[in-house]
Amino acid sequence: MPDPQNTPEWWPTLTSVAALLRARTVEAGRGGDYVDTFTTKTSPTAAQVTALIALAGSELTEAVEGRAPCTASLELRAASFMTYRAAQLVEMSYRPEASVENTTLAAQLGRLAEEKLAAAKFEITDRCPLPDDEAEHPSVSRFGPAVRGTGCRTVGRLTRW
Numbered sequence: 001m002p003d004p005q006n007t008p009e010w011w012p013t014l015t016s017v018a019a020l021l022r023a024r025t026v027e028a029g030r031g032g033d034y035v036d037t038f039t040t041k042t043s044p045t046a047a048q049v050t051a052l053i054a055l056a057g058s059e060l061t062e063a064v065e066g067r068a069p070c071t072a073s074l075e076l077r078a079a080s081f082m083t084y085r086a087a088q089l090v091e092m093s094y095r096p097e098a099s100v101e102n103t104t105l106a107a108q109l110g111r112l113a114e115e116k117l118a119a120a121k122f123e124i125t126d127r128c129p130l131p132d133d134e135a136e137h138p139s140v141s142r143f144g145p146a147v148r149g150t151g152c153r154t155v156g157r158l159t160r161w
Contacts (some may be wrong), residue, residue, distance in 0.1 A: 001029055008068070010075035012044055014038045014084040020087040020109065024094070044094050049086065052093065056113075057084035063121045070128035077120040084113035 015037045018025045025034050027041040038046040060078055067088040091106035 011081050012079050016083045017086045020129055052089040053086045056082040064124040066123050066130055067128040069124055074124055081116035081120050084109050
């Protein structure tokens, strides 16, 4: 599992997961006020949700065979999947009794996460190299250095004109 303290900038934030689960952002001792994020006083806590975001990151890494999103739009797709999956994991972990039926919030979040994973997986595996792929197969293209290091196979990757 990735280190939750050392993650890419594009990973979802506690606030983005909390936006889907506002009812979980009530701090103990605040009289039922929502804080719009996870803290040390919410249930689940910020640390617990951070660990679930990391689990979603592990699932993404496995699905895309170790690749990282290589463009800003792919980072957004990947972060969107991770946000929905982490929210689903929160619901399943902290309200398991309410996660059994197919019509629950957890089930709905799971369906959304699966849709987003399918889209992200297709594009990332199609367009982004494996971590060691860039070093083994430098771009050869008539476009020259302008496209080298873009990380996308569809532009400049082993194109011989």
